[in-house]
Amino acid sequence: MTVAELSVRLEDLRLRHVPDRRLGVWDVRLEEEGDAPGITGAVTEPAALEDIRTLAGQAGVRAAVELLPAAGAELQAIAHRSLAHLRAEPRHSAELVSQMVLGEEALVLRARGDWLQIQTGDRYVAWVHRKSVVRRDGGELESYRAGLFERRPRAGRFVVTSRCARAVADPAPYAAPVADLVQGAIVEAGETRGRFLEIVLPDGASGWVARSDAVPAERLAQRFTPSGRAILEHAAQFLGLPYLWGGTSEKGFDCSGFVQRLFGLHGYWLPRDSDQQSACGEQVDPGSDWNAVADGDLAFFAEPGAGRATHVGILAQGGRLLHASTGRNGVAWDALDPAAAGHDGYAAGLADMLTGVRRVALPVGAALQ
Numbered sequence: 001m002t003v004a005e006l007s008v009r010l011e012d013l014r015l016r017h018v019p020d021r022r023l024g025v026w027d028v029r030l031e032e033e034g035d036a037p038g039i040t041g042a043v044t045e046p047a048a049l050e051d052i053r054t055l056a057g058q059a060g061v062r063a064a065v066e067l068l069p070a071a072g073a074e075l076q077a078i079a080h081r082s083l084a085h086l087r088a089e090p091r092h093s094a095e096l097v098s099q100m101v102l103g104e105e106a107l108v109l110r111a112r113g114d115w116l117q118i119q120t121g122d123r124y125v126a127w128v129h130r131k132s133v134v135r136r137d138g139g140e141l142e143s144y145r146a147g148l149f150e151r152r153p154r155a156g157r158f159v160v161t162s163r164c165a166r167a168v169a170d171p172a173p174y175a176a177p178v179a180d181l182v183q184g185a186i187v188e189a190g191e192t193r194g195r196f197l198e199i200v201l202p203d204g205a206s207g208w209v210a211r212s213d214a215v216p217a218e219r220l221a222q223r224f225t226p227s228g229r230a231i232l233e234h235a236a237q238f239l240g241l242p243y244l245w246g247g248t249s250e251k252g253f254d255c256s257g258f259v260q261r262l263f264g265l266h267g268y269w270l271p272r273d274s275d276q277q278s279a280c281g282e283q284v285d286p287g288s289d290w291n292a293v294a295d296g297d298l299a300f301f302a303e304p305g306a307g308r309a310t311h312v313g314i315l316a317q318g319g320r321l322l323h324a325s326t327g328r329n330g331v332a333w334d335a336l337d338p339a340a341a342g343h344d345g346y347a348a349g350l351a352d353m354l355t356g357v358r359r360v361a362l363p364v365g366a367a368l369q
């Protein structure tokens with residue numbers, strides 16, 4: 001088997017086992033030592049490792065490929081301040097691809113210097129600086145991974161529901177700040193004193209927040225109703241917030257981070273990026289006048305030649321679109337229906353790029369199954 005044939009076979013295996021590099025690691029290379037090539041690198045799929053070894057045997061070459069996560073007890077990584085930035089590569093100057101909010105967890109795959117390659121609850125693979133997280137023993141690997149991918153806060157945790165909250169040193173007005181908090185942050189709770197709730201952060205630091213700033217995770221649906229209209233009304237509170245590529249919080253959203261965070265708070269766990277989200281829920285024909293759209297439906301758009309969804313927003317009845325948009329410099333409304341007030345050239349361009357509408361959240365009045 002020639003090196004060229006071996007390269008083709010390896011690419012076939014990648015497409016079979018890790019077709020989306022955002023959701024797994026396929027770091028496999030052909031390296032030559034003298035006249036004998038070898039297959040080296042790392043993968044996250046056990047079946048991929050087995051197929052690589054079989055291929056190496058057929059080709060008569062060595063295989064030195066590692067299965068991730070690497071052996072070690074500290075498999076659990078937890079963001080311990082308001083945001084942990086996730087990068088495409090292990091360096092500060094690399095593209096910001098996503099963020100974890102305080103208390104969100106990830107599986108540590110491997111370390112490279114001061115950087116950790118991790119896989120988050122939405123299966124996204126990225127790099128985080130080791131100072132942005134605390135590491136703990138996650139217990140048995142498969143059990144931890146299964147719990148992580150369920151994406152539900154652990155029993156007994158509290159979820160921060162207020163925007164721009166902060167933990168302070170003492171249960172008193174104007175006490176010194178201890179930590180910045182964003183909506184969706186996950187904390188442990190201690191005692192209550194009057195209007196204040198004690199919280200413990202993942203790194204062990206403690207502070208106090210207003211009791212109205214957080215709720216037990218199991219009661220989150222009482223604060224954020226699981227319906228399309230409730231999501232839309234919640235999302236409208238962020239109008240005017242600047243756009244941030246890779247952003248997933250009130251400090252700045254990108255389009256899919258906006259959708260993922262808002263839907264997650266209301267109990268609908270979506271993938272990270274717009275093309276991944278476009279496979280969720282059920283297809284909706286919006287109708288020529290958008291009369292079939294329900295509040296909370298998702299609209300997907302593709303730039304010319306992209307071949308996949310590159311933008312997403314949340315629809316209101318009548319075809320109004322609420323989205324985090326570079327073209328509007330942040331979270332804004334657009335009217336996709338040409339007959340609607342506010343329809344302009346930018347909205348017309350968006351409507352021309354529409355690839356589909358999907359219903360993920362329940363319309364008002366629908367019952368949970």
